[in-house]
Amino acid sequence: MKVRLSLQEVATGVTKKFKVKKDVTCSHCHGSGAEGGSGTETCPTCHGQGVVVKTVRTMLGMMQTQTECPTCHGEGSVIKNKCHECSGSGIVKGEEVVEINIPAGVAEGMVVNVQGKGNAGPRQGTNGNIQVLVEEEPNDTFIRDEQDVIYNLLLDFPTATLGDEIEIPTIEGTKVKIKIEPGTQPGKTLRLRGKGLPAVQGYGTGKGDLVVNVSVYIPTTLSKDEKAMVEKMRGSDNFKGDAETKKSIFERFKNYFN
Ligand SMILES: [Zn+2]
Numbered sequence: 001m002k003v004r005l006s007l008q009e010v011a012t013g014v015t016k017k018f019k020v021k022k023d024v025t026c027s028h029c030h031g032s033g034a035e036g037g038s039g040t041e042t043c044p045t046c047h048g049q050g051v052v053v054k055t056v057r058t059m060l061g062m063m064q065t066q067t068e069c070p071t072c073h074g075e076g077s078v079i080k081n082k083c084h085e086c087s088g089s090g091i092v093k094g095e096e097v098v099e100i101n102i103p104a105g106v107a108e109g110m111v112v113n114v115q116g117k118g119n120a121g122p123r124q125g126t127n128g129n130i131q132v133l134v135e136e137e138p139n140d141t142f143i144r145d146e147q148d149v150i151y152n153l154l155l156d157f158p159t160a161t162l163g164d165e166i167e168i169p170t171i172e173g174t175k176v177k178i179k180i181e182p183g184t185q186p187g188k189t190l191r192l193r194g195k196g197l198p199a200v201q202g203y204g205t206g207k208g209d210l211v212v213n214v215s216v217y218i219p220t221t222l223s224k225d226e227k228a229m230v231e232k233m234r235g236s237d238n239f240k241g242d243a244e245t246k247k248s249i250f251e252r253f254k255n256y257f258n
């Protein structure tokens with residue numbers, strides 16, 4: 001089976017209910033395969049041995065080989081009267097609502113094995129498992145990088161310049177406050193430790209980070225007054241990039257391309 005999860009569901013883990021078409025225990029005979037509690041009798045073919053002995057002629061003379069009894073398939077006993085609902089198999093085609101727990105931190109392509117929730121075993125035998133293939137829903141707020149989650153923060157120009165305390169979303173669907181330092185450059189990254197995704201049990205430990213990548217919005221439409229304001233800024237040396245900033249942007253790009 002396939003399950004499609006949102007990033008929030010991946011972050012917290014989730015229980016999903018599915019209607020599963022599968023072999024279920026025959027309710028008429030309760031899985032015994034016998035009609036009206038008729039029970040079993042010793043297999044007439046193998047007399048309870050579960051095997052039949054064949055004598056074959058070979059170049060070396062007569063030889064005996066043992067094979068599984070074709071009547072009882074090795075069980076040694078057969079049902080007296082086969083259940084009319086399941087023809088003696090103890091299972092019928094059916095449907096069942098199955099609850100599946102998906103642990104937090106799973107990723108696209110992982111398979112969650114749900115023991116004992118698959119097809120019912122013939123004649124009260126062991127149930128099979130359900131294998132659930134995980135698919136991730138695309139997310140338009142966050143980018144997943146294994147256990148880390150990247151959020152692109154678009155700051156307005158005054159906030160990037162003057163600094164502020166702002167709220168950003170988390171993958172759990174809540175909000176968290178972060179401090180924007182005055183003079184924050186676009187491309188700066190802030191790392192919120194432990195606000196990423198947990199490791200799936202047995203596949204690692206700890207939690208990833210929420211990595212905030214800062215972008216700055218440059219206005220595209222301005223009123224007459226605003227335009228005059230920006231014209232005034234253009235004249236000031238404080239609005240021109242300094243050598244230190246140029247160098248740090250260069251270093252960042254160098255690291256990015258290496
Ligand atoms: Zn039955």
Ligand SMILES: [Zn+2]
Nearest residue numbers: 043046069072
């Ligand atoms: Zn037999």
